[in-house]
Structure formats: C-alpha cells, structure tokens
Amino acid sequence: MTLKPLLLVILAMFVFLGCASKMSKVPGNLGVKDGKLAPCPTSPNCVSSQAEDEKHRVAPLSLAGTPAETMDRIVSVLVETPRVSIITRTDNYLHAEFRSAFFRFVDDVEVFIDEADSTIHFRSASRTGYSDFGVNRKRVEALKKESQR
Template structure:
C-alpha cells in the first residue's frame, strides 16, 4: 500500500511538471465580439489577421520578433516559454493596456499573433496597426515573407 501511495505522488508530480498538451499551447484565446482585438486564429473577417510566415530559421524569426516587440514604445514582454510569448503595450495618454500573445509553430513555420485591448469597446484600429507594424519590422529583418 505504501508503494502505491509513493508511486501515485511521484506520478502526479511528474504530470504536473510536464509541458502538457502541445496542441493546447498552440491556441490563442478567442477574440471577444468587440472590435478591439485581432488574431491570426480568428475565424471571422473582422478579427482575423494573417499569421507571420517564417522565411528562414524559426529561431531567427523568434529572436527578431522579441527584439521588435521590445523596441515598440511602451511595450514590455512579461512572459515567455519556448513557443509562447506575452507582452503588454500601454497607450501614451491614458495608459490603457493591450495584451499581445504570440505562438510559434515550428513545423508550419508560422507565428500566430493576437493583440487585444483589456478595456473598452473600440480601439480605433490600434491593435491591427500594431501587429502590421510588427509584421513590417520582421519583413525588413528578412525573417518573414
């Protein structure tokens, strides 16, 4: 009986520390119905934005993406794992925070992106412009098409 209990504890510890389902790690949160969000995994045209297609090594694209995000005004990378990244961007005047989530799919050579306002209804296109500016930076670095 004692052996089963110890085995159970070890198994649960290993399970808790495992990376989890890689398929779940590739999913971005869905956009709300409000027009203040864009996502490359959105299924409707109002929220959809094309993912970034990596043209070279995925590692180079990931490094360039982090540099480009860090170079954006009032943007801070707050979390990063091997395949995911979360950043926060604050507006200049009122300091509204937008959340930026990024997932890299090494096999498909795609970077999926999502940018959404935390508050309010409309962002007047700020999140879409931010992601397109990021796309432009990465294209200039020759890491995406």
C-alpha cells in the same frame, strides 16, 4: 458650471481612468492551448491570425528561419517600441503588454510560432473598452512588417 469645477471634474476623470487601467488584470485566457491562442471576444478591440471571422482576422506569417531566430527578431522590434513590457518569452511563444501613452490602457500582444505548420500567429487585444479604433490591427501589421526586415 464655472471653469474651476469643470477642470476638477476633468482631472478626476483622468485620475480614475489612469487608476482603472493600472488595476486591469492580466486575462486568464492568454497563452497557447491545443495549438491555439485565445479567441477574440465579440467586441472589435481584438485581432488574431487564428480568428475565423474577417472582423477579427489578420494574416499569419510564414516561418523563415528557426523559431528561436524568429523570436529574437520579434523581440528586437518590441524592445525598441515605447511603453512595451515583455511578460513571457519562450522559443515559440511571447506575451507583451503595450501601454497607451495618455491613459495607460493595456493591450496584450501574443505571438505563437507553430513550428509544425511553419506559421507565426499573432493576437492583440485590449483589456478594457469596446472599440480600439483599429489600434490592435495596426500594431500587429507593423510588428509583422518590422520583424521581417
């Protein structure tokens, strides 16, 4: 294969992957049901503070202040983050979409403030693919750290 056809194949892959990520639909299982965020799938591209297994589990945070104040802090972190869109926001729930810089893959991030337990729960999951190379875990840990400042 000469260089020109190879470049065309690579270009076609980029176009396909870019279109595929734009076509990925919002999962139907997002939101809080009976005080719980959706469980993670078996694939390693999701983390949740409500997960039972260590592969998917991240620690929740303790609520400091009112739910509205806490959500305001979290939102202030997110609006400063590149390629993030806040889709849904209430005083105790948030859904945001993170897009990767190159392929524009979408990850869904959810925050649930459980006022009864004084706990902030997090879930971050990739819409496509199998592995995320730890991106969702790093994202949640950074969000937790930045929102406590």
